[in-house]
Amino acid sequence: MSSTPEERKHIAEDTIARTPSIVEATPGASDKSWFVPEQLPPLDPSKCPNFPPTPVEVVGTDTFTTARNLMREYPLDGEVAVLNLASDERRAGGWIGWYTRTQEEALCYSSTLYATLREEYYPWPNLGPGSVAGIFSPDIVIFKDDLCNDCVDLPVEERRIVSVITVAGPRKPELTKDGELVKASDLEDFRGKIRLVYRMAATYGKHAVVLGALGCGVYACPGKLVAREMKNVLLEKEFKGWFSHIVFAVYRPPTGSETYDEFEDAFEGVAV
Template sequence: MRKHFVRLERCNYIRNGSDPSHGFTGYLDTSQARYDWALNRLRSADTLEAARALVDAEASVRVAVLNMASPLHPGGGFLNGASSQEESLCMRTTLLPSLKDEYYRLPELGAIYTPDVMVFRDANGGDEVLEKRNRWFVDCITAAMLRNPEVERDDEKGWGRYVNAKDRELAVSKMRMVMRICQDKGVKKIVLGAWGCGAYGNPVGEVAAAWRKVLLPRTDSKGRRAVEMWNGIEECVFAIKDLGMADAFAAAFGDGLEREAVDEANKDDEDDDEDDEDDETAELGAKVVELRARIRNANPAIGRALQPVLAGLIVQLPEGHPERSSV
């Protein structure tokens, strides 16, 4: 049974994908006779809505969510009124006090694991606090994806792709880190997302393909089954509220992802989803404007170094956006 308080001393700051106090390696015993693959599902919902459905379905299992976080600031732009996924989590839960200043900047392969985070607001409640009997608990893994990687358009597939193979490898390593933490902490069900897409400029096709590589069974070049199998994790839910991004994610992930049908309530909320998409586009456009100004005022060498980053942001903007054609 979940406790009705939050013990911050139980929060773990994890480097290199594992909690050193547990001596965890992240790899399974290859002598195990069978492997149970997790069910991978895509749901049109926000992170906490998806998590609540998992908790309600089976209250006895440990459920966690991935807080797709800022690597620099606890809670991202929460205190400045921003409204991305991390800010929503901090507004509706007790997560923020566990994100201590001394943990930042987050390492490339590091995370903060916070158990028993209380959810005290629902998605549409504004400032209204849930009654005590309706509050619930979930674990949070706070980790950051790449910011503004160099991106180019893949004309054959119709979406952006990383220019540098090292960025693709780092994204995969970050995802493996999250799954290792889940195994170490006994998490059975995890809510993930289109990590780093939107304002951070990671192409949705690359992110989906990376999750597929991490989660699905695979063999090496000699036909041997991969060792890292994520036994014990029963279900991974990708909560992607924006329908357009969800479509792109599902197309890039391909087979092995079960997509939930959009119910009538979600269809009625499609205008709200479009508003969310407009907000993300506006934020990305503002970053492009800011970076253009920085390049204009920088010395030529720095300006040249920033041009690929600018191009990577621009390719994420929708066709017809004024910043796509600006010079």
């Protein structure tokens, strides 16, 4: 594993320097993106592909590794959207300069994502008016392995193009002693963010989604709360039949992860 900041700095610089040539050399790739400044309209039932109920999976691997595994197993080219657990304060959460290992930074080390997270998009509100917003990057190339494998180059035939949905969870919201959001408005904003993720995927024709624990980690949202809300919104009637594959990638180190366990418990036996 690339464990020192200096090693990760080298990886980051190499990824950024090579991104233009990787995009140019990869059919279907692009560095385009657009900012979604508000909630999207509800999905149109007449356009629903009506997939049969699909079990929701929870896996303990890196997000892009999960997407690559999914695309290796199923013919899903052009259909996969990956959730970026984003910063809404600064581009890639200050990846350049910090070189740490948040989920968003892990995506940037391994792909062309960073080029699409444009400085002019930042910042946007975290809670309250304007907070239900994000970025859609339709044609990202995953061309390196994950950090656990030192972000070595993937063989050309193993590179994959995915869409990335960049949405931020609530940042260190006020919580009760039992881990619930104090403000009802914060809970509604959080549910709006989750709906935006699912609507962005479906609206832009992405029928397989690799999701994550939105707002956990450095944003300090309790895993049990996040898992429950992501499940409850996913089970709303609006989203029935829109997705052929639904996977939550919640990284689980060898020592275990409470958040992974909470997601596994929440989604046990759930099909959408």
